[in-house]
Amino acid sequence: MTPHRSIAAVFAVHGAVAGSLATRIPWIQDHLDLGPGTLGLALLCQPIGAFIGMPLASRLAYRFGSRAATRALLAAWCAALALPALAPSPTWLFAAFILLGVSAGMSDVLMNAHAVVLERHLGRSIMSGLHGMWSVGSLAAGGIAILAAQAGIDATIHLGAMAVAVLVLGAAAGRGLLRDSVVIGHGLRADGSPADAPPPRRFVLPSxxxxxxxxxxxxxxxxxxxxxxxxxxxxxxxxxxxxxxxxxxxxxxxxxxxxxxxxxxxxxxxxxxxxxxxxxxxxxxxxxxxxxxxxxxxxxxxxxxxxxxxxxxxxxxxxxxxxxxxxxxxxxxxxxxxxxxxxxxxxxxxxxxxxxxxxxxxxxxxxxxxxxxxxxxxxxxxxxxxxxxxxxxxxxxx
Structure with missing residues (x-):
């Protein structure tokens, strides 16, 4: 699998996790007997988790390499899909959504940064198509979730099975990502930045x-x-x-x-x-x-x-x-x-x-x-x- 097709598959898998979860929110609300306010707070935990994790993503890519960090965080995002349906109470649901947000936000940053490096060296635009693959993955997984809901399949089983499936697909997709050794051999660090650039900071205000x-x-x-x-x-x-x-x-x-x-x-x-x-x-x-x-x-x-x-x-x-x-x-x-x-x-x-x-x-x-x-x-x-x-x-x- 070429690096371009590999990162496209990574985007599709990332979207599939989001599509699977979004369609089973009503089941989670009914299962835990959540009111609109409590459910709203739970859903707010995911962007809060993303805000926590996003600034740290570039440090992980700098330390472990873009390829390894992207694969690891994509796996975390896939595995976290099963957590909301397993939550026994609203408190645990809040924690599950925070973990989902952290893994979603960090993997989102790294796969987009990885795509930027690949796009730069292919010399043509690929980013729109990659985001299109995210939408395709989300729509496909959402369709599967609708069928599962109509068939009366418990969301614990559905989301658990989907978590395993996307973990396998994500691992396979990640194997073809642009290798750090190739990037390093062309005067860049493994995270795609120039070899003589300072390390990414833990927290920085946008320029x-x-x-x-x-x-x-x-x-x-x-x-x-x-x-x-x-x-x-x-x-x-x-x-x-x-x-x-x-x-x-x-x-x-x-x-x-x-x-x-x-x-x-x-x-x-x-x-x-x-x-x-x-x-x-x-x-x-x-x-x-x-x-x-x-x-x-x-x-x-x-x-x-x-x-x-x-x-x-x-x-x-x-x-x-x-x-x-x-x-x-x-x-x-x-x-x-x-x-x-x-x-x-x-x-x-x-x-x-x-x-x-x-x-x-x-x-x-x-x-x-x-x-x-x-x-x-x-x-x-x-x-x-x-x-x-x-x-x-x-x-x-x-």
Whole structure:
């Protein structure tokens, strides 16, 4: 398996864990008899865990090498999938979600940093397709989870079996990752940073350049998170859609985003990252306008699809741009990832607050404004011409 296919499989496995868990949350809530507030606190523990773990990820890659650290943390994320269903009480559930967050956040940072190094030396965009594979893995595992739930399979059995399956698949995928010895042989450290660069710091505030890039990611993730969480409710409350049409809004949004990410690298290769972000932002903003103005299900669903198409390539390009800033890809990616996680965490709550106090169309008008902002900021993703390059790595193919 080539390094490119291997890291694509790693992204798919990471997404499969997320998709498996998300679909069984109702079972966990019913099993522990959790109220909405308690469940909300439990789910909040995962991003808290990610915030704890992300700043430490680049240190692990520096000490043990990108390949070994990525494989180990992916295995931890896969194994942690079984924990929420095994929790005997809310307290243990909180602990399980914190562990999930730590392993998810750290493995997310390292696999994106590893992809940045590989992309740099392949000399072409691969990040959008990798994030597309994450979506494919999530959708596939979510489909399996839906079948398991409909068949009445206990989530303890389902998530335990999936944990074993993704552990095996993740281990197989990790074997083909770019070897540290190849990277070191081309004047870099095992974590992809220059050999003469200082070690990554345990904690560092993001630089101005990273903050600018992260702001684009913040806007894209805000639109993505708000739409994913509120599309079905919006269709029900504003467009008077039935249950099937309401569910279609989320499904169309996710499929459009996944499909565009799989095709995105070709688009980026032709028009460049800045133009791709601007064009995507315009498409997403147009979708937002349709959602705000329309009052029947079909155009609203089409609007959500346009939002998915438009924002699809932006977050992958944000990670790619961050990896080219500074001397340590992992440290830069961690800074951006932390801010995008924050956006994903607050977007559903902010959208719900505005919808409750004003209206759903006003809330999505705000989301459309956020999308317009990222169009204006797209220039910060322009590749850094002074970025160190070592040429194509010998033996590294797509």
């Amino acid at each position: 101005r350049a990273i903050l600018a890039i992260a702001l684009v990611g913040f806007c894209a993730t805000f639109a993505e998170g708000a739409t994913a969480n509120w599309a079905a409710v919006y269709l029900t409350e504003v467009a008077a859609a039935g249950p099937g049409a309401a569910a279609a809004g989320y499904t169309v949004f996710m499929f459009c985003m996944a499909g565009m990410r799989l095709l995105g690298d070709r688009v980026i290769g032709r028009i460049g990252p800045v133009t791709a972000v601007r064009a995507g932002g315009v498409v997403a903003a147009a979708g937002g306008v349709v959602v705000v103005v329309a009052r029947t299900p079909v155009p609203v669903i089409a609007g959500f699809g346009l939002i998915g198409l438009g924002v699809a390539v932006i977050v992958p390009l944000v990670f790619a741009a961050a990896g080219g800033v500074g001397t340590n890809p992992g440290e830069s990616v961690a800074g951006v990832a932390t801010i995008t996680y924050l956006s994903g965490m607050i977007a559903p709550a902010v959208t719900g607050g505005i919808a409750g106090s004003l209206s759903y169309p006003v809330a999505f008008a705000l989301i459309t404004g956020v999308i317009v902002l990222l169009v204006l900021l797209a220039g910060v993703l322009r590749p850094v011409s002074a970025r160190p390059r070592t040429g194509k790595l010998e033996g590294v193919t797509s």
